[in-house]
Amino acid sequence: MELYQYTARQLQQCLSDNEVTSEMIVNSFLAQIERVEQEIGAFITVTADQALEAAKESDIRRRRNELVSPWDGIPIAVKDNMSTKGIKTTCGSKILANYVPPYDGTVIRKLKAAGLPLLGKTNLDEFAMGSSTENSAFAKTCNPVNWAKVPGGSSGGSAAAVAGYEAPWSLGSDTGGSIRQPASFCGLIGLKPTYGLVSRYGLVAYASSFDQIGPLGRSVEDVADLMNIISGYDQLDSTSVNRDCPNYAAALTGDIKGLRIGLPKEYFAQGLNDAVKAAIMAAVDKLVAAGAVVEEVSLPMTEYAIETYYLITSAEASSNLARYDGVRYGLRVADEDSITMFKSTRSAGFGPEVKRRIMLGTYALSTGYYDAYYKKAQQVRTLMRREFAEAFAKVDILITPTTPTTAFGFGEKKNSLEMYLSDIYTVTVNLAGVPALSMPVGKDQEHLPIGMQLIGQHFAEEALLNTAYTLEQVKLKEGCVHE
């Protein structure tokens, strides 16, 4: 086995046994990127020089016994919507094609402080708006499992990088499923943490009250470890939650006896692919065998999830993306005065999906429509939160499919609405602000991975990770972890 095929935990072991150096590891990944990137297209920017530099520094620290964290020297890839000092941060948009931030976001600072070399910035749907990474202004990213399929989105590059062994783990961001859906399509573990658990400072905003950074990995342990690195209170983010973070890795006991699992019936209704449903039910059976109990629950507000989600996120996006006006940074299309310059710049800089959502959001916030759209959607959001809280009074976690189908082909979703509907199982989680994890539970007839979503109440990451870990161990014993 080559180094690039190792999980982060395995790399950590090799490093601490002094079998390899960080430089060897980074070189192994850079070589793999060289080999497959042409086909996969996971990255917008590969930061080979910086990664090697950081790896060498890590190796020096290791020799001197001055390691800054247990993960010192293990490289990572990061979605290109997180501000990186001195490294282009494009958000997959022409409007930021040449934008080089003068500052590191909090999560990037945490990665650096833990000694993780950055391999590069990964592709995404423009400003994280999309479910296939087809909306990137720069590159097409293929699903490493099957190059004819999309990797999902918007964190398609982060998922493809890990699934394609171009990085051991990565960071994505999740506004309505953007970590979980690509994890599902690429056969990975992806976690959308509780809103407020990971700092958003430096995450280029799409929809501020939904966005959350989270880890993608090939094992539950890796995802738990990465959570330990990135989570925690940040005084630069007013929505960051000031509470002690547990050791997520320590929560992986493999013991779920008595765990109460709820299956929301609305998530298993029409439109769900049979193979997906069968795989989920088989996984649930395994959890029951491990000591969990199952009951059916109901989340009737799910019916309004897509509309509510798109109204509020588009409203926030219309305001968040207004700053790209060509005045201070990024693309500028010169014109005779400032207002026409704004128009020309924005017309040329944004892609069609971004423009569509800006228009929708602007409309929803306009005088005369605010009450009927934005305000109403916020009221529905409150009801959804309440509904989740009621469900979690009865059960510990909810299990649903991550997506109605497995990875689809390029250009297969003909219109926006069809694309939006592929997020139907993931958006409610962001509306409620609760955490959710997607993990692979099987494959369909086309050998495409099937993802199962575990949803917990606020700050129930430990329960989600331990449940996923338990199932992962059962499957390992059965000898089919990367099926």
Place this chain on the structure above:
Amino acid sequence: MSKYETVIGLEIHTELLTKSKIFCGCTTEFGGDPNSHCCPVCLGLPGALPVMNQQAIEYAVSAGLALNCRIPRYNKFDRKNYFYPDLPKAYQISQFDLPICVDGFVEYELEGERLRAGITRAHLEEEAGKSVHSGNSILGSDFSLMDYNRSGIPLIEIVTEPDLRSPAQARSFLEQLKSILEYTKVSDCKMQEGSLRCDANVSLRPVGSLELGTKVEIKNLNSFKAIERALEYEVHRQAQVYDQGGRIVQETRAWDDVAGITVTMRSKEESHDYRYFPDPDLVPIEIDAHWVERLTDALPELPLAKKQRFIESYGLSDYEAGVLTASQDFALFFEQTVAEYQNGKDVANWLMGEFSKLLNNARITITDTQVTPRQLAELLMTIDKGLISGTQGKEVLSAMFTSGLNPSVIIKDKGMQQISDSQALAGVVDQILADNPKEFERLQQGNEKLLGFFVGQVMKETKGKANPQVVNQIISERLRELS
């Protein structure tokens, strides 16, 4: 008597005196190289997030309390969306429906009458940056440069009820408001530096009518004088339109200070739809009632109350008390002097007369003078004791003003100790009486006017050092001796 009643409401923007900006740690200092007081937050860089400055909340609450406002338990921040080059995020963080202060009033005086204007609300918001045009104005300039040093300085916007009935009332109200804000030490209210700005809404209605007429908003009012002139012009203009059977259109007009007229800026149809919505990057603020109590207790004595007390405690006239309390520092200097020298009327005369003249000539304020209240008190006591004359006192004060020395030192240096020794003066008096026999005869015959002549002659002879009272006594003795 006009057949129209004038109705005026004001919107006042004032910068708060916090050390750092409202949502970041950058300094609020005036001046500095362009864009040298900036960071990712106040430049609105992608991914940057606002964090509330606690001091700004405190100053806003204190200002509200000084304006007799109610401080609601909850307030929140909203985004006011509009495009302008000086607005880095293309939205201003402001407060829409839940402002920090509501329902207050300000008492002010005009021509001896005490009046009251309601304060609808006062809310917190952030300042925008500044455009610097290559030409004289944005029109016709080849290019404009942006300076964001000002961006993010905390502001409060104070909105009055339409309670002002004349331009003179508006001016007096505004002067009182400025004084209150200065007393509360929340703002330095420097109109020339733009830290206090005012817009006015003006309408006319037939006398006796309760309905409000169509209002016109006037902007670009940069001094108290400009405000009064612009309002007078606008009242006159509207009255003419009505007299000619015309109709006032709702619009925004700009005051042209040079031409002395208001001109149309934009019509109601062109006004912005700001698409306000709650800022998802900030959490609502809950105000602690005990904290508000502490801030209420910490409020200084406000100008009108101080003025009333000065009238009652020191026997000052309404005018004198008004002048002395116009500035808190001036009033403090007065009270510190009176603590050492109890004759308030005397102190007031000196402060408002000779002392103010010296300040004006030197173009400094009372906080910058070298003279201490104790020194001024000492000077007045020296005059009282007859050691120097009042005329000499003025000379001594002038020397104190430039040197900062104690009056006793200056009197000794200048050798201007007053001669009060009657034996020493008797010789001079007798000589002068002998030199002017005719005049002395007329004095003897009862022509009192000649008493002044002789005192003057003695003063001339002694170079002003003779104590006039003692000279008077000696002449009276001589008259008695002869009769």
